[in-house]
Amino acid sequence: MNxxxxxxxxxxQKFNTFKQEHPRVLPFFHAIKDSSMELGxxxxxxxxxxxxxxxxxxIKITQNDIDTFQAIMNINNGQ
Numbered sequence: 001m002n003x004x005x006x007x008x009x010x011x012x013q014k015f016n017t018f019k020q021e022h023p024r025v026l027p028f029f030h031a032i033k034d035s036s037m038e039l040g041x042x043x044x045x046x047x048x049x050x051x052x053x054x055x056x057x058x059i060k061i062t063q064n065d066i067d068t069f070q071a072i073m074n075i076n077n078g079q
Contacts, residue, residue: 029069029073030073033069033070033073037061037065037066037069037070038061038066039061039062039063039066040060040061041060041061042058042059042060042061043058043059043061044056044057044058045057045058045059
C-alpha cells in the first residue's frame with residue numbers, strides 16, 4: 001500500500017481547519033474517552049439539515065469501537 005505524503009499533508013490541513021471551526025468537538029471526545037467509552041455505552045447521533053429535516057440513529061459500543069476510538073485518539077496525540 002502506497003501512502004501519498006501530499007494527501008496526508010492535505011488531510012492534516014483539513015483536520016486543523018476542522019478543529020478551528022469546531023473547537024468543542026475534540027474536547028468532547030477527550031472528555032468521554034476514559035469515562036464513557038465502555039462496552040454497552042450508547043452513542044446517539046442526530047443531524048438536522050438547514051431545512052429542518054432530522055435524521056437520528058444510535059450505536060451500542062463494542063470492543064472494536066473502543067479499540068478504533070483509542071487508535072484515532074492516539075493518532076491525534078502523536079503517539
